[in-house]
Amino acid sequence: MRHGATQSRTLTRLQARLRGEAGRAIEDFRMIGPGDRVMVCLSGGKDSYTLLDILLSLQRSAPIDFELIAVNLDQKQPGFPAHVLPDYLAALGVPFHVIEQDTYSVVRRVVPQGRTMCGLCSRLRRGALYRFAAENGIGKIALGHHRDDIVETLFLNLFFGGRLKAMAPKLLSEDGRHVVIRPLAYVAERDIERYARGRDFPIIPCKLCGSQDNLQRRAIKRMLAEWERDWPGRTESIFSALRHLEPDTLADPRHFDFAGLEARGLRPMSMEEELGLEEETRTGAQHGWGADLAAGLPGALVPGSAGVRGGQGGRVFEPAAKPAHGIDSASDPQSGRA
Numbered sequence: 087m088r089h090g091a092t093q094s095r096t097l098t099r100l101q102a103r104l105r106g107e108a109g110r111a112i113e114d115f116r117m118i119g120p121g122d123r124v125m126v127c128l129s130g131g132k133d134s135y136t137l138l139d140i141l142l143s144l145q146r147s148a149p150i151d152f153e154l155i156a157v158n159l160d161q162k163q164p165g166f167p168a169h170v171l172p173d174y175l176a177a178l179g180v181p182f183h184v185i186e187q188d189t190y191s192v193v194r195r196v197v198p199q200g201r202t203m204c205g206l207c208s209r210l211r212r213g214a215l216y217r218f219a220a221e222n223g224i225g226k227i228a229l230g231h232h233r234d235d236i237v238e239t240l241f242l243n244l245f246f247g248g249r250l251k252a253m254a255p256k257l258l259s260e261d262g263r264h265v266v267i268r269p270l271a272y273v274a275e276r277d278i279e280r281y282a283r284g285r286d287f288p289i290i291p292c293k294l295c296g297s298q299d300n301l302q303r304r305a306i307k308r309m310l311a312e313w314e315r316d317w318p319g320r321t322e323s324i325f326s327a328l329r330h331l332e333p334d335t336l337a338d339p340r341h342f343d344f345a346g347l348e349a350r351g352l353r354p355m356s357m358e359e360e361l362g363l364e365e366e367t368r369t370g371a372q373h374g375w376g377a378d379l380a381a382g383l384p385g386a387l388v389p390g391s392a393g394v395r396g397g398q399g400g401r402v403f404e405p406a407a408k409p410a411h412g413i414d415s416a417s418d419p420q421s422g423r424a
């Protein structure tokens with residue numbers, strides 16, 4: 087659907103959901119405040135188009151004033167249709183800027199043939215975009231990563247890095263000069279796909295660079311898709327777990343004072359204490375999905391998955407190998423697509 091055409095009811099409902107989820111993430115993590123200048127990184131992929139679209143929509147109804155500046159990095163990939171984004175943004179009337187920097191040649195020169203180029207490409211892109219933000223007094227940088235990117239990154243780190251590490255909805259950039267935000271952190275990728283189709287965004291293909299796919303990420307994506315098919319709601323359950331950490335059940339003394347644990351002693355317990363303990367156990371058991379649903383957290387349990395609880399019945403994944411390093415997300419600053 088091109089700009090200005092009438093939107094179907096289904097698309098309007100989907101837009102309302104995306105607005106709600108993005109609005110909740112912005113509020114939960116205090117992503118945007120009055121007077122903020124927010125740089126929206128646009129790659130031309132579905133995620134970044136959706137991000138800009140939803141932020142513009144929220145900006146119109148927000149109780150505070152903030153500024154949005156769309157920024158694209160033209161990496162000089164062969165065949166990149168340089169006019170597409172400027173035409174789209176000019177028609178929208180959004181302030182925008184295109185940075186031109188030939189990161190493509192650098193990546194091609196440095197990365198051996200047949201290897202994935204995304205790591206270096208993302209780092210160079212991040213550098214160019216952060217530099218632009220610093221030079222233009224922009225404090226907030228919005229990226230299009232969504233819930234599925236976050237869960238995939240969790241499993242990449244778990245399986246290949248031996249760390250419980252995902253991708254935060256809000257973080258400080260490495261040099262401490264910017265706050266990076268991910269307003270689509272609660273949004274499912276399938277909803278973004280539907281929305282992008284419905285809005286008929288002029289998508290620029292991702293594979294112009296000719297990079298090999300990241301095989302590990304592809305395998306994780308496939309695994310999660312199979313799980314989701316067999317147990318609908320599982321991805322949401324995993325994402326919910328990221329919001330309900332229980333460090334005393336893990337094994338990292340930096341996050342729980344195991345050394346300081348002391349037993350209460352061996353005196354007999356009163357009936358009230360025993361009942362209190364029982365009560366505590368009972369309440370604790372409700373802190374999984376049931377509590378999430380009651381609190382209206384994103385992604386209600388899909389019919390058929392009843393009984394799935396955070397913790398998955400105590401099933402534990404062990405890291406496959408001793409950690410060499412943490413895998414640092416798909417931190418593609420223009421979108422979540424790399």
Ligand code: SF4
Pocket residue numbers: 203204205207208292293295296297418423424
């Ligand atoms: S797929 Fe995206 S991140 Fe990866 S090398 Fe190509 S342009 Fe860069």
